[in-house]
Amino acid sequence: MTNSALPNQRWDIFCAVVDNYGDIGVTWRLAKQLTTEYSIHLTLWVDDLKSFSHILPELNPKLDSQVQHGVTINHWTEPLPTPFIPADVLIEAFACNLPAEVQHSMLECHKKHKSSLGAPAAPLWLNLEYLSAEDWVEGCHGLPSLQNSGLKKYFYFPGFGAKTGGLICEKDTLPNRMQWQADPSNRLKLFTQLGLSGINLTDTVISVFSYESAALLSLCQLWAQSSTPVHALVPKGRSLNSLTSLIASPISELQAGQQIGFGNLTIHILPMTDQQGYDRLLWSCDINIVRGEDSFLRAQWAARPFVWHIYPQEDDYHLVKLDAFMDCYGAEMSPELNQLWRGLNVAFNQEQIAATQNEWQKLLLNRQALLDHAQQWPINALIDEDLASRLVQFVKNS
Structure with a gap:
């Protein structure tokens, strides 16, 4: 697969920091890799910038928005510091609860797309799950879940088998x-x-x-x-x-x-x-x-x-x-x-x-x-x- 596989796509990733470094550690590696190797325009929303800065020392926890390693990093507050505009792909890392305004924006985008063929579709909504080697992961990876709002959310399971979402490892x-x-x-x-x-x-x-x-x-x-x-x-x-x-x-x-x-x-x-x-x-x-x-x-x-x-x-x-x-x-x-x-x-x-x-x-x-x-x-x-x-x-x- 070439780096131009998804040219000019915009992705959002939301991450709630748990146990200081675990969830954000995985999410930050993925965000950097998608930006560096696939030229995706990525915005990472993080609720605890202070803990994040321990593994990214150049991060300024006092800023609502900044760019590091090509990734736009926004402080996830409620309400969000900037209006949310749905991108092409939205990833909620490890079942974090998306803000109501984000879900509302996606739903409005979905309604407009259904009523007008020229309107952009709602983002592809993915839940990045925790890594596991258990057998059931292959059967659950990639399955959609229809939400009460009418939107679909897909469950993306990292794993060790060929039928899973794979393992984070940058090419170098x-x-x-x-x-x-x-x-x-x-x-x-x-x-x-x-x-x-x-x-x-x-x-x-x-x-x-x-x-x-x-x-x-x-x-x-x-x-x-x-x-x-x-x-x-x-x-x-x-x-x-x-x-x-x-x-x-x-x-x-x-x-x-x-x-x-x-x-x-x-x-x-x-x-x-x-x-x-x-x-x-x-x-x-x-x-x-x-x-x-x-x-x-x-x-x-x-x-x-x-x-x-x-x-x-x-x-x-x-x-x-x-x-x-x-x-x-x-x-x-x-x-x-x-x-x-x-x-x-x-x-x-x-x-x-x-x-x-x-x-x-x-x-x-x-x-x-x-x-x-x-x-x-x-x-x-x-x-x-x-x-x-x-x-x-x-x-x-x-």
């Missing part, structure tokens, strides 16, 4: 990652840029971006007993809430670049970084512990062994989603390696202390096999088109 992500990892000095340069000191090339470096977990504390206690240096790179936030017993200072007083030593473990406090910087961090670590959707997917493109701390849901439904992904990711592993990787992820997510420590020690003995699989996985996962390519094709077909 994998080539850039391979070039970065080909030169080991890149990671030391990055650590220096981040204000992290005392890390040698042969040390084990682990990035940690998790929710609160007693399993994380148990891993830190295990790493402290390692025979070789271990460095845990942890941003200020929820992961550190699990480590208060190891850290003398209050979490709120910790500064980026600060180090906490505990046996052979050094905990480094990471500064906040933009998305490109976070990608490079994942590329530079030996093992990554990630959470949510955006960091979970970027850890896969990093081609490094990883642990996914999935967001807990009622009735442990998150474990069903975890199991579905492990089936997918582990399909090409040997049975023994698959069992090891599954065991670690399950133990960590269920906060099974002894099991988490035992499975981690097994992981260290099989790191090369896990690394080999992690390097092949992105190639397998992207054998078909990525999410943006499939989304553009879906719009063309609709």
Whole structure:
């Protein structure tokens, strides 16, 4: 598909910021990719610009409208700061509730189009859903839902199968990652840029971006007993809430670049970084512990062994989603390696202390096999088109 597949089309994406960075992280990557690779005139409406600015430092949270990386970013307030004019495509990210004035504008456009053939049609209305590897996703992807207003809304499901909406991955992500990892000095340069000191090339470096977990504390206690240096790179936030017993200072007083030593473990406090910087961090670590959707997917493109701390849901439904992904990711592993990787992820997510420590020690003995699989996985996962390519094709077909 060429970049001129949808020339001069205008799209709107609405995103409500949830959990600070998860939803906006995915949405911002998609907005940039659609603008850069497909020349779409895109307006991104965001309700929390302050949280957004943490991953886009050049963003000015005080402005109602601005352009960043070719994307028009508008502050989503109610009422909207500017009159809403329906575009060609409207995407509500992750079932956010569209403002009444937006739905009213779409309905009026729909009525005019029905009464006059020359009037523009209402936007193609899509709900971008959360990523899941569950089997039912293929059957639900792309289905329309007739709203009470008479408008149709289509459900767009990202996924790992050929009949889903695909996975977000910019065209230059994998080539850039391979070039970065080909030169080991890149990671030391990055650590220096981040204000992290005392890390040698042969040390084990682990990035940690998790929710609160007693399993994380148990891993830190295990790493402290390692025979070789271990460095845990942890941003200020929820992961550190699990480590208060190891850290003398209050979490709120910790500064980026600060180090906490505990046996052979050094905990480094990471500064906040933009998305490109976070990608490079994942590329530079030996093992990554990630959470949510955006960091979970970027850890896969990093081609490094990883642990996914999935967001807990009622009735442990998150474990069903975890199991579905492990089936997918582990399909090409040997049975023994698959069992090891599954065991670690399950133990960590269920906060099974002894099991988490035992499975981690097994992981260290099989790191090369896990690394080999992690390097092949992105190639397998992207054998078909990525999410943006499939989304553009879906719009063309609709």
